Amino acid sequence: MQYEILARPAASAARLTLQAGESITCEVGAMIAMSSGFNVETTTRNKGGGGGIVKGLKRMFAGENLFLNHFTATQPNQTLIIGPGLLGDIIHYPMRGGTLIVQGSSWLASATGIDIDATWQGLGKALFSGESMFWVKCSGAGDLFLNSFGAIYPVDVTGQYVVDTGHIVAFEDSLEFRIGKASKSLVGSFLGGEGLVCKFSGQGRLYCQSHNPPSFGKLLGPKLKPR
Amino acid sequence: MIEFTCPSCQKHYRVNDELAGKTAKCKQCGGTFQVPMPVVPAEVDEYAVSSAPVAASVQASAAPIAAAVVDGRGTSAILSGNTGNFEYEISQRPDFALVTVKMQQGQKVFAEPSAMASMTPSVTLKAGFKGGLGRTIGRALGGESLIINTFTADQGPGEVTFAAGAPGDAAYYRLQGNTLYVQRGAFMLHSEGVDLTGKWQGAKGFFSGEGLVLLKASGTGDIFFNSYGAILQVDVTDQYIVDTGYIVAFEDTLQYRVTILPGLRAGGKLKSFFFGGEGLVCQFSGQGKVWVQTRHVHSFLSWVHPFRPASKN
Numbered sequence: 208m209q210y211e212i213l214a215r216p217a218a219s220a221a222r223l224t225l226q227a228g229e230s231i232t233c234e235v236g237a238m239i240a241m242s243s244g245f246n247v248e249t250t251t252r253n254k255g256g257g258g259g260i261v262k263g264l265k266r267m268f269a270g271e272n273l274f275l276n277h278f279t280a281t282q283p284n285q286t287l288i289i290g291p292g293l294l295g296d297i298i299h300y301p302m303r304g305g306t307l308i309v310q311g312s313s314w315l316a317s318a319t320g321i322d323i324d325a326t327w328q329g330l331g332k333a334l335f336s337g338e339s340m341f342w343v344k345c346s347g348a349g350d351l352f353l354n355s356f357g358a359i360y361p362v363d364v365t366g367q368y369v370v371d372t373g374h375i376v377a378f379e380d381s382l383e384f385r386i387g388k389a390s391k392s393l394v395g396s397f398l399g400g401e402g403l404v405c406k407f408s409g410q411g412r413l414y415c416q417s418h419n420p421p422s423f424g425k426l427l428g429p430k431l432k433p434r
Numbered sequence: 435m436i437e438f439t440c441p442s443c444q445k446h447y448r449v450n451d452e453l454a455g456k457t458a459k460c461k462q463c464g465g466t467f468q469v470p471m472p473v474v475p476a477e478v479d480e481y482a483v484s485s486a487p488v489a490a491s492v493q494a495s496a497a498p499i500a501a502a503v504v505d506g507r508g509t510s511a512i513l514s515g516n517t518g519n520f521e522y523e524i525s526q527r528p529d530f531a532l533v534t535v536k537m538q539q540g541q542k543v544f545a546e547p548s549a550m551a552s553m554t555p556s557v558t559l560k561a562g563f564k565g566g567l568g569r570t571i572g573r574a575l576g577g578e579s580l581i582i583n584t585f586t587a588d589q590g591p592g593e594v595t596f597a598a599g600a601p602g603d604a605a606y607y608r609l610q611g612n613t614l615y616v617q618r619g620a621f622m623l624h625s626e627g628v629d630l631t632g633k634w635q636g637a638k639g640f641f642s643g644e645g646l647v648l649l650k651a652s653g654t655g656d657i658f659f660n661s662y663g664a665i666l667q668v669d670v671t672d673q674y675i676v677d678t679g680y681i682v683a684f685e686d687t688l689q690y691r692v693t694i695l696p697g698l699r700a701g702g703k704l705k706s707f708f709f710g711g712e713g714l715v716c717q718f719s720g721q722g723k724v725w726v727q728t729r730h731v732h733s734f735l736s737w738v739h740p741f742r743p744a745s746k747n
Contacts, residue, residue, distance in 0.1 A: 213728070214509040214664030217529045218603070220728040236733070239680045240666075240726045243673035243717070247695045288666065288726065292733030420737075428741030 216358045219297040220290035230279035233316040237289040244282035249274050291354035306346040306380040313376045318349030357418030368407045373419035379411035438470050509664045517656040519625045524604050528664035531604035533596045537587035544582050545623035549596045556592035560584045598660035605665045613652040613686035620659045620682050627655030663729025674718045679730040685722035
């Protein structure tokens with residue numbers, strides 16, 4: 208599969224070129240346009256593999272859809288253009304057998320060699336991190352595409368690193384995080400508007416996003432008519 | 435900007451492009467050098483997305499993870515040229531596209547109301563109905579305003595800058611007696627010689643959920659249209675499928691039909707239609723160009739919806 212990411216960073220879209228027999232699994236609703244030589248299948252499971260309804264439901268809790276769309280090229284050189292719903296960037300992450308933990312709505316598409324599952328981060332983290340209860344756990348080898356709200360930036364963590372809640376896109380599972388206060392005193396943390404933060408430790412790569420979707424939503428919401 | 439280092443002391447400089455080739459003196463070591471020519475990035479025409487694979491595509495390689503991002507430089511290039519009627523420039527692409535047209539004395543352009551951002555005082559603006567009542571109603575059905583603003587450069591040559599209501603891209607198309615269909619709301623402005631009407635699309639339009647009507651632009655002249663997100667141009671040579679919400683415009687040499695994703699109808703795969711989220715697509719066939727936008731206002735609206743306050747009753 209060849210890929211190209213166009214119109215970065217705000218209106219980004221990924222153009223994928225697949226050869227006959229190759230397939231890619233995408234987030235539901237990600238398809239913008241495509242050549243006619245694709246077979247499209249909607250399932251609750253990973254392509255050709257296990258999973259099924261339980262994994263699907265877990266994925267739903269992780270902020271993704273219960274269903275996955277599998278696009279399989281039936282002819283050579285078929286192009287598929289995919290993009291996320293909100294304004295933001297797309298990155299390509301080549302997986303080589305490791306595991307990447309992805310924030311619920313940041314998973315866009317992955318090659319068939321990647322197993323997608325939801326992972327539980329613990330109740331405390333779920334309640335206080337401002338992220339969803341489950342995260343999407345990607346493992347295996349192949350091309351993985353992630354999207355962000357706003358720009359995306361990588362951080363190589365060695366030791367410790369602090370990220371405000373809502374700004375995590377993905378991290379390698381060699382990293383661990385716990386919830387902590389932004390400043391030494393709890394009052395100070397909240398007055399500073401940072402509240403609780405995610406404290407990462409270990410060695411590995413972390414991807415952050417410049418903007419935090421709930422912050423933007425809370426800014427817009429009160430100005431709109433009640434639903 | 436040109437970036438270079440002093441050949442003798444390695445001091446780093448950033449200077450304006452117009453200084454290229456000039457001889458200058460280093461502020462640090464006093465040595466003289468010639469400012470190098472700006473490095474022009476290799477022009478990869480990513481604006482034109484063809485149905486065939488593009489040689490410039492970067493292969494998913496074993497490069498370091500951080501660098502495995504391809505720059506979509508083509509989508510941010512300034513588009514400019516001479517339409518035959520006037521000079522135009524589309525700048526600040528793809529997120530905040532501005533369309534500037536330079537008019538000769540007496541020339542006119544017709545634009546969607548509130549599309550004008552700024553203009554020279556030599557241009558006068560007149561709001562009004564154009565092309566009679568029938569046309570006007572046709573346009574209204576097409577999701578465009580009843581009123582079309584006429585900009586006339588009657589006090590001498592002038593310049594008008596237009597921008598769309600939503601942040602996004604803009605594109606230019608030259609009509610040469612043929613017809614272009616423009617998605618509802620995407621019309622920005624056109625020159626003299628272009629006839630703009632709403633066209634009833636029947637059930638095709640109904641099922642696409644994007645309004646009943648596409649605007650039909652025909653004649654000989656220039657038309658500019660805008661999008662939410664970037665615009666990608668696709669040259670269709672046989673068949674191509676676009677999600678109905680992402681169509682901006684297409685040439686009338688293409689046949690189209692609104693359908694559920696092909697391959698889903700057979701074999702009881704209707705599940706994809708109901709749960710797959712890709713719902714309705716537009717299947718184009720024939721030869722011609724389609725312009726596709728990379729974002730969709732409806733996705734944004736449905737995302738904002740849960741943040742709205744709950745109504746009191």
